[in-house]
Amino acid sequence: MSGDGFTTRAVHATGEGLASVRQAPASVPIYQTSTWRFSDGDEFVDVLNGARAGYAYGRGYGNPTVDAFESVLASLEGTEAAFAFSSGMSAIHAVCVALAKSGDRIVVSRELYGGTYSLFKSVLPRYGIVVETVDPHDPEAVRRALPGAALFYCETIANPLCTVADLAVLGAACRDAGVPAVVDNTFASPYLCNPVDHGFGYVVHSVTKMIAGHSDLVAGAVCCTASTRDAVRRVALDTGGAMPPFEAWLCLRGVETLELRMERMCASAMALAEMLAGRPDVSAVHYPGLEAHPHHERAAKLLRPGLFGSMFSFEIEGGVEPAARWCEALEVAWIGASLGGTHTLVCHPASTTHRQIAVEERRASGLSDGLIRVSPGIENTLDLLADFESALGAL
Numbered sequence: 001m002s003g004d005g006f007t008t009r010a011v012h013a014t015g016e017g018l019a020s021v022r023q024a025p026a027s028v029p030i031y032q033t034s035t036w037r038f039s040d041g042d043e044f045v046d047v048l049n050g051a052r053a054g055y056a057y058g059r060g061y062g063n064p065t066v067d068a069f070e071s072v073l074a075s076l077e078g079t080e081a082a083f084a085f086s087s088g089m090s091a092i093h094a095v096c097v098a099l100a101k102s103g104d105r106i107v108v109s110r111e112l113y114g115g116t117y118s119l120f121k122s123v124l125p126r127y128g129i130v131v132e133t134v135d136p137h138d139p140e141a142v143r144r145a146l147p148g149a150a151l152f153y154c155e156t157i158a159n160p161l162c163t164v165a166d167l168a169v170l171g172a173a174c175r176d177a178g179v180p181a182v183v184d185n186t187f188a189s190p191y192l193c194n195p196v197d198h199g200f201g202y203v204v205h206s207v208t209k210m211i212a213g214h215s216d217l218v219a220g221a222v223c224c225t226a227s228t229r230d231a232v233r234r235v236a237l238d239t240g241g242a243m244p245p246f247e248a249w250l251c252l253r254g255v256e257t258l259e260l261r262m263e264r265m266c267a268s269a270m271a272l273a274e275m276l277a278g279r280p281d282v283s284a285v286h287y288p289g290l291e292a293h294p295h296h297e298r299a300a301k302l303l304r305p306g307l308f309g310s311m312f313s314f315e316i317e318g319g320v321e322p323a324a325r326w327c328e329a330l331e332v333a334w335i336g337a338s339l340g341g342t343h344t345l346v347c348h349p350a351s352t353t354h355r356q357i358a359v360e361e362r363r364a365s366g367l368s369d370g371l372i373r374v375s376p377g378i379e380n381t382l383d384l385l386a387d388f389e390s391a392l393g394a395l
């Protein structure tokens, strides 16, 4: 190395250690770098153009830690490839913009996460994309709407009423109409369902939730084919939103226990939903694991045998006040946004996230006054049952 000034050494004197590590570490290293060195300009250009393997820059040109997470996720979803984003919303935005352009029409489920609904209502129309909403449980309406559409979009298990989409029927309708099928598989996670088996070419995730699993980051992903991944990646190159390396490392660590967490969380959801369904102070329980749920049979066919998801919602008799009081009386579960983490989280939309929305509008979107969404964590199921029952006793 030429130049031995103090700061020159501080910047350059890393030796050759990094390049000469021979053994593979048990944990994928965090390549916490935004840029990479090239031996000459030709290599730089070749890597940028994809003519030579290598890394160039963090905003969608790849990073070994992010690559490792994408490989794991693609394997779990059964897709050829995946592209990782810095949030679920950036993943959803990218797949829509990759597939639809100004003047196109897209067909979307009317049962969607609020942020996705807002993207479709407020952002995509400003790009000149026409958004048509359909009832995903009316296959004839979906078939009528599909011809000529740039994409179809739905959620495997919808937020927050936990309805279950008939992915086989919807995937076949998209295939017949030649329309790319996109599904948000966040609530199910790849452990419960692989939508590619049902004809969905694009599977999006809020990786923030079950996959990362510890409520310590925000991330997203699109799982698709190797060739369609390129169009999705192009959007990240042009608009930003690629996953950073430290988040990728946390996701790699989190996803290792996805099966164990989902097994526990689904078991707790079933136990809690069954207990709540037997209570006089609870007017409804929305959980596909209950035989009374309108999509119980469908969920049994679609999801991993014996499991019906970890998310459920229920309605407390008496409306806004008792529901808010029930949440506040909990001691093990926390009141909070998000879901899919190790801690049990509950959310009462009418007194929190949706309190500014006009009452009639909120009710019309299925969020009744007493509705509470529950995301069981991995705590002991008996502790959660006792916590929920004692909070009901405090009403």
Ligand SMILES: Cc1ncc(COP(=O)(O)O)c(C=O)c1O
Pocket (backbone or CB within 6 Å): 087, 088, 089, 090, 113, 115, 116, 155, 159, 184, 186, 187, 205, 206, 207, 208, 218, 219, 220, 338
């Ligand atoms: C089903 C679903 N999809 C997408 C998102 C958006 O993901 P993110 O918050 O990671 O941007 C969420 C967030 O709550 C969600 O619940």
